[in-house]
Each structure stands twice: as C-alpha cells, then as structure tokens.
Amino acid sequence: MTHHRSDDIAPGDILLAVENVSLAFGGVKAITEVSFDIRKGEIRAIIGPNGAGKTSMLNVINGFYNPNEGRITFAGRTRPRMKPYEAASQGIARTFQNVALFKGMSTLDNIMAGRTLKMRRNFFWQALRHGPALDEEIEHRKFCEEIIDFLEIEHIRKTPVGKLPYGLQKRVELGRALAMEPTLLLLDEPMAGMNLEEKEDMSRFVIDVNNHYGTTIALIEHDIGVVMDLSDRIVVLEYGRKIADGTPAEVKSDQKVIDAYLGVAH
Amino acid sequence: MDILYKIFIDPFMQMGAAPDLLVQALWEGLVGGVLYALIALGFVLIFKASGVFNFAQGIMMVFAALTLVGLYEWMARHGVPAPAAIALVLTIGVMYVLAVSIEKFVLRPLVNQPDIILFMATFGLTFVLVGLGELIFGGEPKQMITEQLWLPKGSIDMKILGGLVSLQKIDIAAAVIASAMVAGLAVFFQSTRIGRALRAVADDHQAALSVGISLNQIWVIVWFTAGIVALATGIMWGARSDVSFALEIIALKALPVLILGGFTSIPGAIVGGLIIGVGEKLGEFYWGPLLGGGIESWLAYFIALAFLLFRPQGLFGEKIIERI
Numbered sequence: 001m002t003h004h005r006s007d008d009i010a011p012g013d014i015l016l017a018v019e020n021v022s023l024a025f026g027g028v029k030a031i032t033e034v035s036f037d038i039r040k041g042e043i044r045a046i047i048g049p050n051g052a053g054k055t056s057m058l059n060v061i062n063g064f065y066n067p068n069e070g071r072i073t074f075a076g077r078t079r080p081r082m083k084p085y086e087a088a089s090q091g092i093a094r095t096f097q098n099v100a101l102f103k104g105m106s107t108l109d110n111i112m113a114g115r116t117l118k119m120r121r122n123f124f125w126q127a128l129r130h131g132p133a134l135d136e137e138i139e140h141r142k143f144c145e146e147i148i149d150f151l152e153i154e155h156i157r158k159t160p161v162g163k164l165p166y167g168l169q170k171r172v173e174l175g176r177a178l179a180m181e182p183t184l185l186l187l188d189e190p191m192a193g194m195n196l197e198e199k200e201d202m203s204r205f206v207i208d209v210n211n212h213y214g215t216t217i218a219l220i221e222h223d224i225g226v227v228m229d230l231s232d233r234i235v236v237l238e239y240g241r242k243i244a245d246g247t248p249a250e251v252k253s254d255q256k257v258i259d260a261y262l263g264v265a266h
Numbered sequence: 267m268d269i270l271y272k273i274f275i276d277p278f279m280q281m282g283a284a285p286d287l288l289v290q291a292l293w294e295g296l297v298g299g300v301l302y303a304l305i306a307l308g309f310v311l312i313f314k315a316s317g318v319f320n321f322a323q324g325i326m327m328v329f330a331a332l333t334l335v336g337l338y339e340w341m342a343r344h345g346v347p348a349p350a351a352i353a354l355v356l357t358i359g360v361m362y363v364l365a366v367s368i369e370k371f372v373l374r375p376l377v378n379q380p381d382i383i384l385f386m387a388t389f390g391l392t393f394v395l396v397g398l399g400e401l402i403f404g405g406e407p408k409q410m411i412t413e414q415l416w417l418p419k420g421s422i423d424m425k426i427l428g429g430l431v432s433l434q435k436i437d438i439a440a441a442v443i444a445s446a447m448v449a450g451l452a453v454f455f456q457s458t459r460i461g462r463a464l465r466a467v468a469d470d471h472q473a474a475l476s477v478g479i480s481l482n483q484i485w486v487i488v489w490f491t492a493g494i495v496a497l498a499t500g501i502m503w504g505a506r507s508d509v510s511f512a513l514e515i516i517a518l519k520a521l522p523v524l525i526l527g528g529f530t531s532i533p534g535a536i537v538g539g540l541i542i543g544v545g546e547k548l549g550e551f552y553w554g555p556l557l558g559g560g561i562e563s564w565l566a567y568f569i570a571l572a573f574l575l576f577r578p579q580g581l582f583g584e585k586i587i588e589r590i
Contacts, residue, residue: 062476088478100476102469104530113466117478119459180477 011041021070030056048237054220063087093182095173103162114179115140167198187219277552286429297437299543305520306535308495315488318384322391324517331500331509336403350414361493410504522570528580
C-alpha cells in the first residue's frame with residue numbers, strides 16, 4: 001500500500017505544490033508560469049473567466065496533460081511525467097466538467113469502478129467468486145453502499161446512469177471519485193447546469209466530504225457566491241496566468257480580479 | 267394455396283416423416299453455430315472493450331492458424347521434438363506480441379479519437395496482417411495439423427429414430443472446446459475487477475483513466491484474449507477446410523450472429539451463433555428447394571435484417587440509451 005504515504009502529511013501542510021507550470025498546445029498557451037499550492041484538508045477553489053486555463057490546470061494535476069515546463073510536487077514527491085492512472089493510484093480523484101460516467105452501467109457499478117485500484121485479489125479468485133476474493137468484494141460493496149447513503153442516492157442504486165437526470169449524474173460521479181478514497185479530490189464545475197436547490201445539495205456534499213472524510217478538495221466553479229462560501233483559499237487565473245491568490249475576502253477586494261470579471265475601461 | 271402448403275406444411279411433414287434426417291440437420295446446424303459463435307466471440311470481446319468493430323478479427327484467425335501450421339511445418343522439417351506442442355505455445359506467444367504491438371502502434375496513438383477512426387484503423391490492420399501472412403507463410407493453402415494437436419478423427423454413427431445419424435468427432439471436440447472457452451470468458455468478464463474495468467473502458471476512456479484504470483493494460487488483455495479466441499477458431503475452421511486466406515470470408519458470417527445476439531453480449535454471441543447455424547441448415551434443407559437451393563449463403567443476413575428492424579440492440583445487447 002504505497003499510495004498511503006500522503007497520510008504522513010499533517011493537516012495544514014502543503015499537499016500539492018504547482019511551481020512555474022506552463023502548458024502550450026502548439027502555439028496556444030493554455031497556462032503560463034503558474035505557481036500555487038494546496039494545503040492538506042482545505043477547500044481550494046480555482047476561478048477565472050472562460051478560457052483562463054482552469055480545466056487545463058486540473059488536467060495537468062491528474063496527469064491528462066504533462067506540463068511543458070515547471071514542477072508538480074504531490075505528497076512530498078516531485079514527479080516527472082505521469083499517467084492519469086498513476087495519479088489515481090497516488091490518491092488523486094476527479095470529476096469532469098461534462099460528466100464522464102460509464103453510462104451503460106448502474107450507479108452501484110459506476111461507484112464500484114472507483115474501487116478498481118483498491119482491489120488486490122488475483123482475478124482468478126475473483127472469477128471463482130470464492131474465499132478471500134468474495135470477502136473482498138463484499139467489503140468494497142459495503143464501502144460503496146456507505147457512499148451511496150452519504151450522497152442520498154439509494155433509490156437509483158440499480159439504475160443505468162445514462163437514464164438519470166444531470167444533477168444526479170453529477171452526484172454519482174462524485175460518488176465514484178469518493179470510492180477511490182482520494183487524498184486530493186478535483187472537482188471540475190460540480191454545480192454547472194444545476195438549479196438552486198441542486199447547488200445547495202452539492203455544496204453541502206462538498207463540505208461534508210471535506211469534514212467527514214478529511215478530503216482535500218480543489219474545485220473549479222463559476223458561481224462566485226458558492227465559491228466564496230465554500231472555499232478556504234482561491235486562485236484566480238486569467239488568460240493562463242495567475243492574477244490573484246488568497247482568502248475569499250482578499251480575492252474579492254483585489255482590483256485585478258474585479259477588472260477581470262467586470263471588465264476594465266480603456 | 268399450393269405455395270402456402272409448400273412453405274408452411276410440407277417441410278414439417280418431411281421433418282416428421284424422417285426424424286433421423288432432422289436430427290442430422292439439427293446437429294450440423296448446431297456445430298456450425300458453435301463455430302460462428304466462436305468467431306462472434308472474438309468480435310464481442312473487442313467491441314466490449316473499445317466500442318470498435320474489429321474488422322481484422324477474421325484475418326487474425328487466419329494469421330493465427332497460419333502461424334501455428336507454419337511453425338509446426340518448420341520445426342517438423344528440422345527435427346524438433348514435439349513440434350505441435352511447441353508450435354502451439356509459440357503461436358500463443360505470437361498472438362501476445364501481436365496484441366502488444368497493436369496496442370502500442372495502433373490504439374495508443376489513436377486514444378480518444380472517434381470510433382470510426384479506430385474502425386478504419388482495423389481495416390489497415392487487416393491489410394498489414396494479410397501482407398505479413400503472405401510474406402512469411404506464402405499464399406498456398408495449408409493443412410491444419412488436427413491429429414498432431416490430439417484432436418479426434420472419424421465419426422460416431424448412431425442408430426436412432428430408425429435411421430443413421432453420424433456425428434463427426436472433430437465437431438464434438440469443437441463444441442466442447444468452444445463451450446469451455448465461452449464459459450470461462452463469460453465468468454472472467456462478469457465477475458472480475460478486469461471485467462468491470464473493461465466495461466468501464468468501453469463506456470468512457472477519460473473516466474476510466476481517472477479512476478486508475480490503465481487503458482494500455484486493458485487493451486493488451488482484450489486483444490490477446492481475442493487473439494487466443496482467433497487461434498481456437500482458426501484451428502476449428504482450419505480442420506474443416508484448409509487453412510487459407512479464404513477463411514477470412516467466413517468471419518463475415520459473424521456479422522448476422524452479432525446483430526442477432528447483440529454486439530456487447532457474450533451469451534448473445536452463443537445464442538446468436540446457434541440460431542444462425544441451425545436456421546441456416548434447416549432453411550437450406552427444408553425450404554431451400556422451394557427457391558432452387560443455395561439459400562444457406564444469404565439466409566443468415568436475411569434473419570439479421572429482420573432483427574435490425576425490430577430489435578436493433580439484439581437479443582441480449584445492452585439497451586441503447588440516448589438522452590435527447
């Protein structure tokens with residue numbers, strides 16, 4: 001169980017450090033020399049106008065993209081190039097802007113898929129559904145049922161997720177990420193396209209996950225009200241550069257942020 | 267009225283009049299069906315894991331059989347002991363190398379591309395394998411090494427229902443081997459971590475990656491398994507006719523089987539295969555003469571067409587869910 005090393009880090013210490021990261025697609029610069037850190041146990045928001053490089057930043061953190069320059073240190077380990085499944089095995093889970101679920105599978109199976117890396121028994125035993133493998137399956141199943149209770153989605157346990165309304169799909173996606181027992185949870189616009197009630201539910205879940213499981217959370221969100229309420233600290237990106245970084249109160253009064261959001265007279 | 271009588275009454279009268287012939291036709295249909303099911307299985311595996319119809323499955327079958335026979339012939343010529351066993355092991359090794367290469371050179375560069383691109387890539391793969399096969403083993407048809415692989419020969423003749431029914435031993439072996447493979451695969455993919463991972467990969471690449479599933483690993487496993495299925499199919503079909511590139515055409519018979527059974531279902535491939543196999547034989551035998559015979563070659567496609575109209579996801583396929 002090598003991926004539990006991040007438990008050594010005390011709450012409040014730096015869990016993830018992004019240093020001078022730049023990312024370009026051909027001539028298009030998505031991220032330019034961005035540095036910030038995420039402390040263990042906090043809710044960290046990344047905000048910015050459309051095209052600011054927020055999702056690209058998450059993609060760099062969980063290994064979908066490799067930065068052209070800069071370093072990323074997670075749980076005390078600075079990494080070279082990394083693949084998404086390696087990031088996952090080190091304890092980084094995520095959800096996606098446009099829900100990426102296994103649509104043909106049930107809610108339960110989707111969440112069970114999040115346990116993939118936790119399953120250690122030989123597939124031969126699994127196939128026989130026998131002995132230790134069966135115990136293991138039951139144990140994982142139990143864990144997933146807890147998550148299902150936690151997210152209040154018991155009634156859709158067996159429903160293929162493709163049939164679910166959008167708000168519930170987002171919840172299932174959160175459940176799948178939680179099933180990984182992540183150290184760091186990346187949420188890409190968890191409340192996009194939701195009505196007020198759904199947003200409130202989701203906010204509550206985000207706070208509960210943070211309190212209940214002690215999970216460090218980095219989230220991208222456009223609803224500034226929600227962001228200000230939820231987060232401990234906020235990074236603001238614009239055109240791929242960091243323009244502000246601090247507590248909600250600091251960020252709110254930052255002139256550059258106000259200009260970026262409200263536009264500036266020339 | 268005469269034509270209706272010939273379609274709806276007469277064939278059944280014939281069945282009743284000569285039950286031994288009916289049994290023989292059913293048996294041959296079932297055996298053919300099992301072999302179709304084996305081919306279809308190869309397609310289903312890859313379709314489940316990547317949502318791609320692998321056009322190269324047929325040529326993989328030919329390639330596997332050619333490799334087996336080619337290696338055997340070479341080793342027999344050079345006096346290697348137990349050439350058949352070694353050839354079998356080596357061929358399995360070749361199928362593994364093939365799976366790894368396909369993953370590395372075809373699938374990996376095309377990750378996250380639309381399905382149609384991957385489909386076209388399997389066309390390319392087909393031509394590469396045809397070329398490779400001809401280059402290494404030549405274009406001459408070869409004889410499958412059935413005896414050397416301990417497959418039985420001859421037939422069992424049974425006197426039942428007042429007639430003689432003859433069962434080829436090789437057909438019985440084919441049925442047993444196919445059933446064992448199918449059962450093994452069904453269990454493997456239903457209830458293992460890899461099985462779940464496989465379904466996850468089929469659904470959404472990005473999401474699968476994010477929960478820690480390695481696409482590369484899954485693809486190698488799936489293509490290797492499909493390669494093993496191709497090898498088994500190649501041996502069985504090769505035993506019935508010669509091993510040649512013409513066998514590739516038979517693989518197309520898997521299409522109606524898949525439409526019937528559903529592209530994503532292993533049990534569906536089996537049932538679909540059996541229905542097509544039996545339907546084909548009975549159709550040819552009892553209804554064929556009405557149309558002057560030869561309906562075996564197109565009846566399967568006709569049945570598939572009817573299915574497409576009424577149940578496009580097949581008998582066992584996952585229900586197609588589209589939100590509008």
